[in-house]
Amino acid sequence: PQIGYRTVFYIEYFGPMLFVFIYAFCQNIWNGSEFSLSSLINVNALNEMNWVARWGVYAWFFHFLKREYETCFIHKFSRPTMPLSNLYKNCGYYWSFGIFIGYPLCNPNYIPPSNINMVYIGALIFILSELGNFAVHVSLSNMRPSGEGKGSEGKREIPKGFGFSLVACPNYTFEVMSWIGFSIMTGIPQSWAFTLLGFYQMQEWAQKKHKDYKKKYDKEYTKLNRKAIIPFIY
Secondary structure: OEEEHHHHHHHHHHHHHHHHHHHHHOOHHHHOOOOOHHHOOOOOHHHHOOHHHHHHHHHHHHHHHHHHHHHHHOOOOOOOEEEOHHHHHHHHHHHHHHHHHHHHHHOOOOOOOOOHHHHHHHHHHHHHHHHHHHHHHHHHHHHOOOOOOOOHHHHOOOOOOOOOOOEOOHHHHHHHHHHHHHHHHHOOHHHHHHHHHHHHHHHHHHHHHHHHHHHHHOHHHHOOOOEOOOOOOO
16 A cells, blocks of 8 residues: 655655644643643643753744644655555654653753753754755755656756755754754753654665666766765765
8 A cells, every 4th residue: 555755755744843832832741730721731831841941842833843844845856656555654753752752841840951051052063964964965955857756866967056065965964963953952852862763774774775886877976975874984
């Protein structure tokens, strides 16, 4: 059974936002009061949070809303569908980290990094990396021939431009850097685990793409001396 690529992306990116929203605004989770629909959502909850946690919530929603926007307006897919089983795998990955990161981030007992400068540094890394990731996605979309699901992947030239002079997949590089920035900013161990696991997966994808480029373009590509995902290293 197959399911559309866009559908999978919409669903898998919605879950992390949903769980963090529940943690952030549904105060009954934390105060142990009896359930009542009228008191379920506290619209002032963000204002009551530690300011670093609030920044983390903003960053979390910004990232996944950007993903949803790119899915709707930026990405082009060489295949229209994927196996339905991928939906459960992808959602299991993203949704579980929404649960594991949202809990300590929105917890009233959240403790921010002791060095406030690290919060600002992490936030700056996050913002610049998110912008870089978006720019690369736009470039990739513009390089891909119009039309989806028609084998257009084979017609593409070697990707060039912003980020591509150093690595084969700068979108993955910026993605990892975004989560490094988020982890530095919030100081949450679970976020570092998510970052490491994400890097492991993305470096595999980047290495595969890197090898595909070498095979497809041969010396035209190898003479560019690019790495797969980490500039000058890997």
